[in-house]
Amino acid sequence: MSTPFILDHVTILSGDREGSTIDDAMIVVDSAGKITAAGPRAGIQKPAGCRYIDGGGRFAAPGxxxxxxxxxxxxxxxxxxxxxxxxxxxxxxxxxxxxxxxxxxxxxxxxxxxxxxxxxxxxxxxxxxxxxxxxxxxxxxxxxxxxxxxxxxxxxxxxxxxxxxxxxxxxxxxxxxxxxxxxxxxxxxxxxxxxxxxxxxxxxxxxxxxxxxxxxxxxxxxxxxxxxxxxxxxxxxxxxxxxxxxxxxxxxxxxxxxxxxxxxxxxxxxxxxxxxxxxxxxxxxxxxxxxxxxxxxxxxxxxxxxxxxxxxxxxxxxxxxxxxxxxxxxxxxxxxxxxxxxxxxxxxxxxxxxxxxxxxxxxxxxxxxxxxxxxxxGIDAITGSIEAGKDADLVVLDANPLAAGFRAFENPFLVATRGQVIQQPKVKRFADLDAKLDSF
CATH class of the missing domain: 3.20.20.140 (Metal-dependent hydrolases)
Known part of the structure; x- marks a missing residue:
């Protein structure tokens, strides 16, 4: 079981071919790690007893x-x-x-x-x-x-x-x-x-x-x-x-x-x-x-x-x-x-x-x-997009990768996998290798 949480003040990236977004959105996740609501925050009531995470205007992409x-x-x-x-x-x-x-x-x-x-x-x-x-x-x-x-x-x-x-x-x-x-x-x-x-x-x-x-x-x-x-x-x-x-x-x-x-x-x-x-x-x-x-x-x-x-x-x-x-x-x-x-x-x-x-x-x-x-x-019923009923597989980014480029994924603000939240995730990098890749 995961801790229910609310992710507030984010722009949701749909992951569709057109690059559709939902601005000023809220995502609600239950104790089973499932998304119960995802959409314009004005239309969603905050359930009681949830951890509150302020997205601060960031961008939430599907995992x-x-x-x-x-x-x-x-x-x-x-x-x-x-x-x-x-x-x-x-x-x-x-x-x-x-x-x-x-x-x-x-x-x-x-x-x-x-x-x-x-x-x-x-x-x-x-x-x-x-x-x-x-x-x-x-x-x-x-x-x-x-x-x-x-x-x-x-x-x-x-x-x-x-x-x-x-x-x-x-x-x-x-x-x-x-x-x-x-x-x-x-x-x-x-x-x-x-x-x-x-x-x-x-x-x-x-x-x-x-x-x-x-x-x-x-x-x-x-x-x-x-x-x-x-x-x-x-x-x-x-x-x-x-x-x-x-x-x-x-x-x-x-x-x-x-x-x-x-x-x-x-x-x-x-x-x-x-x-x-x-x-x-x-x-x-x-x-x-x-x-x-x-x-x-x-x-x-x-x-x-x-x-x-x-x-x-x-x-x-x-x-x-x-x-x-x-x-x-x-x-x-x-x-x-x-x-x-x-x-x-x-x-x-x-x-x-x-x-x-x-x-x-x-x-x-x-x-x-x-x-x-x-x-x-064959897993589109459970993941791949941020929708009610699906697992809360999310990546929250400081910039919109559709506008700023995919390097926005380099340092995620938050990652959630099946509703389990990792805030400010860290990875071990290889600076010399990355410099070579950055050269082109």
């Missing part, structure tokens, strides 16, 4: 939803030897050991709480070493400590030697084996499933490997059918038109990263009979590529192969965003947190990037991170 997170690292660049082909099996062996499990549990908890204190009240984790995010989710739901809503995937599902393997993936070579891995993940408590449909940037060993199709369509179809039977949507790492088309035909619900689209892809995004809800959505993650493209490799520590793949995939992601905008395809928001230069407190940068580089209006970028993400995750 952010990060639909593509990783939680195993903090976003600081890794030493070069840690990402080498020779070291990958040693790293995987440690991550899957008991000391590695303890370390990952601690990191995951820290990173989840960092996201919460930066305004993220819902996280979908898409690629864990094992089931550390499940354990953290369970601790939060038991009430061991305050945390956001977490939807963990456990290890992603990949081909042997494919993207994410062996560190954060289970590998299969047949549809039956892949379907069993879905069942195993769900039995372990996961509530999300992710496929590596194509090669990726950070573990590419050849120029052009990122985006190369890896998992056969029939194998992905077995994964989707098994997950959908349990009511679970499936995400696919896909960075080429060929890989995206295969994944969508198989029934994938969200395409992560994306690429330029053809007529078949556009049609499948809008009407996908094999997806769980009849359509699919795009979740670009510009933070994962932009620093690798914009910063000198001496700064990022990446080799020429990774840099070339990053440049290629960055252009493909921009093309995918343009096509999605042109054809009315749902766009969500995910950060790819934990990857190099993608911290857990910089979710605001993804909204800023899709606005400045991807062409979304600020209102659309906030919509992607709130209402759209809630809808595509």
């Amino acid at each position: 952010l939803i990060n639909a593509h997170a990783h939680l195993f690292s903090d976003g600081k660049p890794l030493p070069a030897f840690m990402t080498s082909e020779k070291a990958e099996h040693l790293v995987a062996k440690f991550m899957h050991s008991k000391p590695g499990e303890l370390l990952l549990n601690k990191r995951t908890k820290t990173n989840v709480l960092t996201q919460m204190n930066s305004g993220v009240t819902t996280i979908r984790s898409l690629g864990d070493a094992r089931y550390e995010a499940v354990r953290v989710r369970d601790a939060i739901e038991r009430g061991d400590y305050l945390g956001p809503r977490v939807y963990p995937s456990g290890p992603l599902l990949a081909m042997p030697g494919g993207h994410g393997a062996p560190q954060i993936a289970l590998c299969s070579t047949s549809p039956a084996e892949a379907a069993q891995q879905v069942r195993d993940n769900l039995a372990a408590g996961t509530t999300a499933i992710k496929i590596a449909a194509t090669g990726g940037v950070t573990d590419a060993r050849e120029i052009g490997q990122a985006g190369t199709p890896e998992m056969p369509e029939e194998q992905m179809r077995a994964i989707c059918e098994t997950a959908h039977e349990a009511g679970i949507i499936v995400a696919a790492h896909a960075q080429s038109a060929e890989g995206i088309a295969m994944a969508l035909r198989a029934g994938v619900d969200t395409i992560e990263h994306g690429a330029g689209m053809n007529e078949e892809i556009i049609a499948l995004f809008k009407d996908n009979p094999n997806s769980l809800r009849g359509s699919s959505a795009l979740i670009p993650t510009l933070q994962a590529c932009l620093p690798l493209v914009k910063l000198d490799p001496k700064v990022t520590g990446i080799n020429e192969i990774v840099r070339a793949n990053a440049e290629m995939i960055y252009e493909e992601m921009l093309a995918g965003i343009r096509d999605a905008l042109e054809h009315g395809i749902t766009i969500g928001m995910g950060t790819d947190s934990a990857l190099t230069h993608v911290t857990h407190y910089n979710t605001w940068r993804e909204m800023d990037y899709v606005h400045r580089y991807g062409g979304l209006t600020r209102a659309h970028a906030l919509h992607a991170a709130t209402q759209a993400n809630a809808q595509l995750l």
Whole structure:
């Protein structure tokens, strides 16, 4: 149970595509953490016995939803030897050991709480070493400590030697084996499933490997059918038109990263009979590529192969965003947190990037991170907007991000997750890393 509270004298940001607001508003939250009233303060009676918080003319936005997170690292660049082909099996062996499990549990908890204190009240984790995010989710739901809503995937599902393997993936070579891995993940408590449909940037060993199709369509179809039977949507790492088309035909619900689209892809995004809800959505993650493209490799520590793949995939992601905008395809928001230069407190940068580089209006970028993400995750009845009957997932800001820019999220005045209030939340920042990101 939470302490009932009144948040008074705020402007409510709806999170819709148009950027609608309610000026001089009041929000009332009950002991169950539910919003009982939200609207013009003149029309709302203050209930007795509530904690009173004067918003002082600030701006209340829906809690952010990060639909593509990783939680195993903090976003600081890794030493070069840690990402080498020779070291990958040693790293995987440690991550899957008991000391590695303890370390990952601690990191995951820290990173989840960092996201919460930066305004993220819902996280979908898409690629864990094992089931550390499940354990953290369970601790939060038991009430061991305050945390956001977490939807963990456990290890992603990949081909042997494919993207994410062996560190954060289970590998299969047949549809039956892949379907069993879905069942195993769900039995372990996961509530999300992710496929590596194509090669990726950070573990590419050849120029052009990122985006190369890896998992056969029939194998992905077995994964989707098994997950959908349990009511679970499936995400696919896909960075080429060929890989995206295969994944969508198989029934994938969200395409992560994306690429330029053809007529078949556009049609499948809008009407996908094999997806769980009849359509699919795009979740670009510009933070994962932009620093690798914009910063000198001496700064990022990446080799020429990774840099070339990053440049290629960055252009493909921009093309995918343009096509999605042109054809009315749902766009969500995910950060790819934990990857190099993608911290857990910089979710605001993804909204800023899709606005400045991807062409979304600020209102659309906030919509992607709130209402759209809630809808595509199937949780729009409980979160994603500030409305009576929904959970009190809120971020209160000193400035209006739709006018002043998304850096307004950098230091929230208040964060509430399911009605639990954190006033003046703090996060640990990496000044050197932030200065590099600020440079572009």
